[in-house]
Amino acid sequence: MTLAMASPGEEVRLTAIHGGQRMRKRLADLGLNIGMTVCVLQHNGHGPLLLAVKDSRLALGRGMAHKIRVELAN
Amino acid sequence: MASPLVNSSPPEQTAAKTTVIALAGQPNVGKSTIFNMLTGLNQHVGNWPGKTVAQKTGTCTHDGQKFTLVDLPGTYSLTANSEEERIARDYIIHGRPDIVVAVVDAAILERSLYLVAELLLLPSPVVLALNMMDVAEQEGIKIEPQVLEAALGIPVVPLCAARGTGIQELIATVESLSAGEISCQPQRPTILPGHQAILEKIRALIEDSVPVPYQPAWVALKLLEGDDEMCTLMQDALPEAIWKQVHDLLYQHEDAILDIAGARYQWIGRMIRAAVVRPKVGQLGMTARLDSVLTHPVWGTVALLAVLGAVFWLTYTLGTPLQEWLGDLVALLAESTRGALAGMPTWFANLCADGIIGGAGMVVTFLPILIIFFAVLAILEDTGYMARIAYLTDRVMHTMGLHGKSFIPLLLGFGCNVPSILGTRIIETQRARLLTVLLAPLVPCTARMAVIIVLTPLFFGDMAGLVAWGLVAAALAILALLGILLHRVILKGEQVAFIMELPLYHLPNLRSIGLYVWHNTLAFLQKAGTIILGVSAIIWLLSYFPTGVVTESYLTLFGHWLEPVGRWMGLPWQMMTALLTSFIAKENTIATLSILYGDLETALPAALTPSAALAFLVVQLLFIPCVATVATIKQEVGNRWTLVSLLLLLGLSLGAGVLVYQVGTLLGA
Numbered sequence: 001m002t003l004a005m006a007s008p009g010e011e012v013r014l015t016a017i018h019g020g021q022r023m024r025k026r027l028a029d030l031g032l033n034i035g036m037t038v039c040v041l042q043h044n045g046h047g048p049l050l051l052a053v054k055d056s057r058l059a060l061g062r063g064m065a066h067k068i069r070v071e072l073a074n
Numbered sequence: 075m076a077s078p079l080v081n082s083s084p085p086e087q088t089a090a091k092t093t094v095i096a097l098a099g100q101p102n103v104g105k106s107t108i109f110n111m112l113t114g115l116n117q118h119v120g121n122w123p124g125k126t127v128a129q130k131t132g133t134c135t136h137d138g139q140k141f142t143l144v145d146l147p148g149t150y151s152l153t154a155n156s157e158e159e160r161i162a163r164d165y166i167i168h169g170r171p172d173i174v175v176a177v178v179d180a181a182i183l184e185r186s187l188y189l190v191a192e193l194l195l196l197p198s199p200v201v202l203a204l205n206m207m208d209v210a211e212q213e214g215i216k217i218e219p220q221v222l223e224a225a226l227g228i229p230v231v232p233l234c235a236a237r238g239t240g241i242q243e244l245i246a247t248v249e250s251l252s253a254g255e256i257s258c259q260p261q262r263p264t265i266l267p268g269h270q271a272i273l274e275k276i277r278a279l280i281e282d283s284v285p286v287p288y289q290p291a292w293v294a295l296k297l298l299e300g301d302d303e304m305c306t307l308m309q310d311a312l313p314e315a316i317w318k319q320v321h322d323l324l325y326q327h328e329d330a331i332l333d334i335a336g337a338r339y340q341w342i343g344r345m346i347r348a349a350v351v352r353p354k355v356g357q358l359g360m361t362a363r364l365d366s367v368l369t370h371p372v373w374g375t376v377a378l379l380a381v382l383g384a385v386f387w388l389t390y391t392l393g394t395p396l397q398e399w400l401g402d403l404v405a406l407l408a409e410s411t412r413g414a415l416a417g418m419p420t421w422f423a424n425l426c427a428d429g430i431i432g433g434a435g436m437v438v439t440f441l442p443i444l445i446i447f448f449a450v451l452a453i454l455e456d457t458g459y460m461a462r463i464a465y466l467t468d469r470v471m472h473t474m475g476l477h478g479k480s481f482i483p484l485l486l487g488f489g490c491n492v493p494s495i496l497g498t499r500i501i502e503t504q505r506a507r508l509l510t511v512l513l514a515p516l517v518p519c520t521a522r523m524a525v526i527i528v529l530t531p532l533f534f535g536d537m538a539g540l541v542a543w544g545l546v547a548a549a550l551a552i553l554a555l556l557g558i559l560l561h562r563v564i565l566k567g568e569q570v571a572f573i574m575e576l577p578l579y580h581l582p583n584l585r586s587i588g589l590y591v592w593h594n595t596l597a598f599l600q601k602a603g604t605i606i607l608g609v610s611a612i613i614w615l616l617s618y619f620p621t622g623v624v625t626e627s628y629l630t631l632f633g634h635w636l637e638p639v640g641r642w643m644g645l646p647w648q649m650m651t652a653l654l655t656s657f658i659a660k661e662n663t664i665a666t667l668s669i670l671y672g673d674l675e676t677a678l679p680a681a682l683t684p685s686a687a688l689a690f691l692v693v694q695l696l697f698i699p700c701v702a703t704v705a706t707i708k709q710e711v712g713n714r715w716t717l718v719s720l721l722l723l724l725g726l727s728l729g730a731g732v733l734v735y736q737v738g739t740l741l742g743a
Contacts, residue, residue: 029188031339035336036339054184055184059572
């Protein structure tokens with residue numbers, strides 16, 4: 001599934017990022033790298049997602065969330 | 075390769091024995107607060123040579139030794155994919171600061187050490203400033219600085235810059251390091267095994283051709299990360315056949331970034347495991363508790379409306395009376411000047427009193443509102459709430475190709491377009507910023523609203539309230555439509571994905587806010603202020619000469635020239651002249667009309683048909699902004715885009731005016 005399909009409270013592991021090198025680099029700089037676990041804090045089906053990533057909180061646009069493949073972490 | 079940034083170090087650097095410290099750090103880690111605490115008013119805000127990114131340099135003394143501080147732009151990493159990142163690393167590589175102080179946020183140590191992992195690969199020795207220890211504590215995180223120091227192999231100084239603790243220890247540590255009393259033997263991250271051999275291969279290929287002062291291992295790593303600048307550099311430096319080999323390797327290993335970033339996070343993980351004790355699972359930190367309300371779709375919006383209401387209330391109850399009081403003061407000053415210059419030719423006394431003091435007065439009367447808005451902006455940004463506003467408004471702004479960060483600048487426009495344009499500085503991407511600057515003048519400011527409020531009842535009587543609201547709604551609808559259009563058609567380009575950090579909440583630092591307000595206000599006075607003064611004097615001269623009577627002046631002559639354009643909108647020359655004078659200040663519309671028509675209440679409704687009146691109000695609302703706003707646009711985005719903005723607004727306002735008049739006339743109004 002993609003990150004955009006994850007529900008609030010779910011912990012997911014990133015398995016693939018569909019995007020250019022630049023986008024993957026940008027995401028990796030902010031802590032979103034393949035193999036890493038993030039927790040979805042808020043997601044109400046529209047608008048950006050709020051994620052907990054390594055102690056920090058990131059707002060991520062839906063467009064981007066659609067391009068990130070994830071699996072449930074537990 | 076000679077970098078333009080080499081010359082950017084302040085003159086103090088060449089003087090004997092000053093130690094140059096570069097402050098590096100990710101956004102929101104409190105880097106500016108440390109800079110402000112160390113330098114106070116001994117700082118200079120300019121631009122990096124040839125760039126639009128602000129450069130802050132300053133000095134401080136400790137134990138009789140002088141230090142020069144350079145505040146590098148806040149960046150998440152050091153790959154040259156954005157102007158800020160390029161500036162930060164070019165400065166460290168070419169400017170060779172004696173010490174780099176890497177500022178990290180103790181509360182989000184894991185993420186903010188990422189930049190440190192990159193900084194340690196560059197030649198300058200690094201001191202780690204472990205900032206926001208208080209916020210970390212408040213979030214339930216415990217850090218042992220000595221353990222971190224041992225693990226990293228570089229000096230670590232815990233501090234809480236917003237409260238001023240640890241600042242002296244930081245500068246003392248920098249001093250000891252530069253004097254060689256303590257050492258810096260950093261543990262550097264490497265690359266995960268998957269791409270180790272490839273990295274080695276690339277390094278071997280480029281080794282002999284890497285230009286000074288770059289180091290082959292670092293360049294090889296950056297090439298694998300897909301760094302544009304290094305690709306160009308090595309393409310030029312390497313023989314074609316070898317570059318082809320390198321390029322092929324890079325192409326096959328585009329995914330190397332995963333192993334590079336992965337290795338950095340593993341390295342960080344080792345540091346964290348050693349030195350950090352986290353809160354128990356399920357224990358909510360202060361930020362999480364606040365955010366459960368403040369970013370909530372419903373309660374968050376309610377809170378946002380309350381905050382915005384407070385901002386406007388503050389502006390109007392505090393700013394507007396001050397503005398009026400300053401206006402009266404300027405008028406008084408103008409009169410006494412006229413009196414003092416009684417012996418001089420009348421035109422000269424009038425120029426000084428009305429043109430120059432009047433123009434300067436306008437600049438001065440902007441100040442209360444500007445200062446309030448700068449302070450609000452600084453507080454919202456400093457506490458971390460700004461990012462929440464951006465998060466909440468992102469969905470709406472998204473339709474215009476903007477993201478949430480454009481919301482606040484546009485909102486400020488209801489007060490005055492000048493802080494609105496200046497406020498676009500908080501938008502990181504150039505494209506989104508430009509789009510916001512182009513849209514901002516369409517937000518009706520208080521002065522435009524004043525004109526609407528005075529004129530609408532004259533034309534529309536009881537219907538005035540409805541018409542006025544309709545006009546404002548129409549202006550905002552046009553803003554949204556123009557935004558969508560510009561986003562889809564003209565400024566298409568790269569759609570920058572929305573990804574933004576929501577920093578942890580913390581109390582604002584008064585000193586930082588004070589300095590922010592001070593520097594921004596000063597910059598406005600210096601740059602935009604001089605332009606406003608000049609243009610206001612020129613327009614005054616045009617409205618005075620040749621005879622000293624407005625109706626016979628050059629300005630009126632221009633108004634007559636514009637009569638053909640006015641005819642399409644059913645507007646006589648007087649109305650066109652009023653539009654022209656509104657360029658100095660929107661309020662002038664009323665003043666000019668009173669001079670040209672005498673008694674507005676009877677003359678105006680008689681001079682215009684309802685269609686023409688509506689057309690005039692529409693044009694007035696969408697017309698090119700006042701000279702202060704135009705000067706600010708020029709200061710912020712340069713000549714070319716200012717011209718685009720002016721032509722756009724001119725076309726839009728006149729087009730809308732013609733449309734309203736022609737349709738209205740067809741309908742028989």
